[in-house]
Amino acid sequence: MAETPGGESLLFLTDEQLRKGIEAMFFAYRGFTADPDRILEGMDYGRAHHRAIHFIHRSPGTTVSNLLSILGVTKQSLNRVLRTLIEDGLVRSEKGKVDARERHLHLTDKGQMLERELSDAQRARMRAAYRAAGPQAVAGFRQVLEAMMDPEMRRQYNRLKEGG
Amino acid sequence: MAETPGGESLLFLTDEQLRKGIEAMFFAYRGFTADPDRILEGMDYGRAHHRAIHFIHRSPGTTVSNLLSILGVTKQSLNRVLRTLIEDGLVRSEKGKVDARERHLHLTDKGQMLERELSDAQRARMRAAYRAAGPQAVAGFRQVLEAMMDPEMRRQYNRLKEGG
């Protein structure tokens, strides 16, 4: 049995173990998005709207270009989503005071309500999973996910962590 | 500080911790799909083709309806993907011998080659993440993901685990 200098088994690095991890990601991500998707269906919104709402809530006053780099989509794609959210009165866009080219984004009260509904549902599932797995498993979960990110994504993720 | 009867801290269940987990899932999933996406762009294929190829490789001879229940899409959607894979000679479809209504799916040699290329890339990232996080973190990672799945998805996941 393969052992590292430190003595840990390397069996967790077999192709079979890696494949299980890949499939776990696939199935778990479905669960991860299932509840918000269910809430949004019927409204005119989808997962893209959820993501925008989440990160605007997370960083109130964020600019469009900051949101673009977090979401990793084109401005045309994001703009379509933002426009409907602004028209429907969920998001408020205001010109920057120091730099008037920028648009600072905030959730309205109505936007806050939808955000709350969506994140309550998503957190409920996450909470149940965390509770079932326990604190040590959760720490490992986060470690592996962080290691799986592209460096640029990890930078974004950590910037959010600190900021909050 | 909140403590369970067992004595573990419950701080890992705060909304803040849950939010970090949610964002970690979002950013990590991007990394998870990035390498195969890069390989497939330029070919006429996308993520949907990758998923079909993965699970046909995983369960050679599987039927269309079995694949449907694993992927959770409509037959029209899956059919569009399968048709191109069959036309391009990556997948072979053959009538069932015991039940001739069924179509059993296999990867051709050409299909195996693409599968290998895709899964090598995806496993490389997963392996790096596993190695960086260590075996105990990996165990926790899998525990949390399993707990996050819908029961039906968990059933599918476990059926695959055993079968492999």
Next chain:
DNA sequence: TTGGAAAGTCAACAAGGCTGACGTAAATTC
């Protein structure tokens, strides 16, 4: 004052989901 960055818009397109309707062959049930 002018170059370039930030933001927005229009048009066109593609992938990949979806529903509904219909057809065919084979298995199952009555």
Next chain:
DNA sequence: GAATTTACGTCAGCCTTGTTGACTTTCCAA
């Protein structure tokens, strides 16, 4: 043996969400 159900395929049309390309407006900063 007839009727029904199951497995699969296909056509048509729609939606969301991503893409590129071209263009305009605004406005900061060198």
